[in-house]
Amino acid sequence: MEQFKGQSASRFSFQVDLDTNSIVPVYTQIANAYRTAILGGQLQDDDLLPSLNELAQLLRVSRSTVARAFETLASQGYIKIHARSGAKVCRRYLGDLAPRPVYSNYQQGDHVHLSGYGRRLLKLSSESVYSDSPELQTYMSGPALELTPLKHWKTLLEQNCRMKDLSRLEYSQEPFGYPPLREAYAAYLKRSRAVKCSAEQVVVFSARELRLDLICRMLINPGDCVVVEDPGYPDVRQRFELYGAKVIAIPTDKDGLCVDQLEQLEDKIKVLYVSPSYVDPTGAILSMPRRLQLLEWAKRTRTFIVEDDYASEYRYKARPLPSLQGLDRGDVVIHLSCLWKVLYPVLRLGFLVVPRSLREIFTLAKGLTENDLPLFDQFALTDFINDGSLERHIRRTRSIYAQRRDALVESLKSALEDKVTVVNDAAGFELLIRLKTTLKEQEVLTLARLHRLPLFSSHPHYVSQHSSGEFIIPFAELEDDSLADYVAKLRSLLS
Structure with missing residues (x-):
């Protein structure tokens, strides 16, 4: 002390x-x-x-x-x-309005009688050394706001507000969402991701976070084993742990999840979560041989695969491989997708394609947890897909983001030379780099924060030991002037 x-x-x-x-x-x-x-x-x-x-x-x-x-x-x-x-x-507050660490009461034992879920949430928060560290908190790299199609979206909303057929506004028992939207989205998934489904299998959620919650409620009991990727998105691991699952992290390499290691597991696996189009944050893609191997293993072991089709819209070096769901012959893949990276902040809807074997129970559960969805968002998105605007917007913005990514990579290599190694630049809105510097990782992050430089550690994504000096740069909003300023500040910070 x-x-x-x-x-x-x-x-x-x-x-x-x-x-x-x-x-x-x-x-x-x-x-x-x-x-x-x-x-x-x-x-x-x-x-x-x-x-x-x-x-x-x-x-x-x-x-x-x-x-x-x-x-x-x-x-x-x-x-x-x-x-x-x-x-x-600067005493701006009359009371203590600053956020208190949620684990303080937990440590003292001064808390109400919580459910098992609540106790696990409190425990996970208390055990996380990153929960109160701004430099090590996870981030969400969103799209460039100036590219949002606000004008066209406003027009679609206004057109739907002037509708004469008011029967579309009547309350209906459609827990899976607006039927015309589900038809349009099923067709879009077939064109873009080779997903094989009918509109009856498409489930619409008001927020993408609710999809995994519903899956956990229907499939996970405390003590069940769940496989995730290492590295991977940390919120997914925590979500499974909140439902009491035993989370097993399987390593990834340049070809994605190391499927061979699944055969070595002694525990019965209930659910396997995988992002085959983009391992976060390395950008690795699950190869076709491993996709087929994974599907065969899941069918044989009767394990459900949760396929998160993250960042498939924004791949820059090659077209994405067909989705796992489109290759599935065992009815074991639950396909997750959303348009958050495409249409944020005007749209936050999430989508799930449910296997036919789970459709009935998911219908019952969805009706109890979220039976009403924002109608006008669904109306506007239906029109946005059907008039071709969605795919045109993706093509246009993908070209812009590719140019910004290339410019950032070139500027970093020119300014920092052998001090920087680009690990991932193939997809998404972030660049994974490794820096050679005498500064400790924590010092780099602190200096970056003080200089208001968006730079994040990859540490929270790893279950095993992560590579020292590995950082993430969000680049979606870095245009010419801001990009040059960013690289100059980073170079000054490291010198």
Whole structure:
């Protein structure tokens, strides 16, 4: 336990206790101490805080740790950081409105009688060393907002608002969604992804996150074994764990999931989650031989495959392989897709293609959990697909994103030379790179955040040890000027 008591100056007039054995990051403990002092009146408006070097020396921590603490306080409005005069108190709040770590009550045992799901959620939050670390939080790399087809979308909404056939607005028992939309989307999936399904198998969700929840409710009991990719999207692992599943991470390589390792598993696998078009964040594609091998294994072991068709619209170097669902002969693939990367923020709908063997139970479950869906979003999307606008928009934006990706890769290699290695640039809206630098990974992330440079660690995506110095750059919104500025800042940061 590290402590210091203040000197006569107000900025040192309270005590900071640091518990180096706590799961709470040190910078968070420092920020919490200052927030408490500000709200308690020990520090007043415009009081000057210690410099980074002063506080680092007093607490015997690194300068970057103090910088992260001050950045946290500044983002919450408790202090203002001035380039020349330093950090000063800014008491904007009458109460403590800053987010509290959800694990604090859990550690003290002071919580209500929660369900098993609630207790698992609390436990997962308390065990995550990244939950309160802005630099290591996962991110969602979205599309460039200036490319959103707002004008055309507005026209479609207005046309549907002027409809004369008001019977379309009547309440109906259609838990799977608006039938014409399901027909249009089934046809689109057949054209673009070789998915073989009827409109009766297409399920519409008001938000894409709800799809995996429904799958877990219908298929997962506490203790069931679920396979995921390593690396992979961390929220998926957590979602399965929240339902009590035993999650087994199988490694991936340049050809996607290492299917051979499934034969070595002793446990009975209930569900296997895979993103064959884009392993997050490496961009690996599941090869055709492995797709066929995986489908044969799933059919033989009676395991359901959840196929997340992530980033299939935005592949830049080759056309995506046919979907697993289109190759499935055992009725074992649940196909997930959405248009979030294409139409955000105007549309948040998610889609699921359910195997025929599960259609009845999914109909019952969907009717209980989400029977009503936003009608006008469904009307507009139906028209957007049927008039060809969706596929034209994807082709146009894919070309633009490919140009931005190529420009970023060229600029990075030119500016950083042998200090940067591009690992993945084949799909999606992010670039996976490895940097050669004497700085520690945490120092790079802290400096990037202080310079407002979008740069993220790949660490949270891995279950096993990740490659040191591996970072993710979102590039969708990097046009010529902003791209040059980004690369210049990154070069300066590493020098």
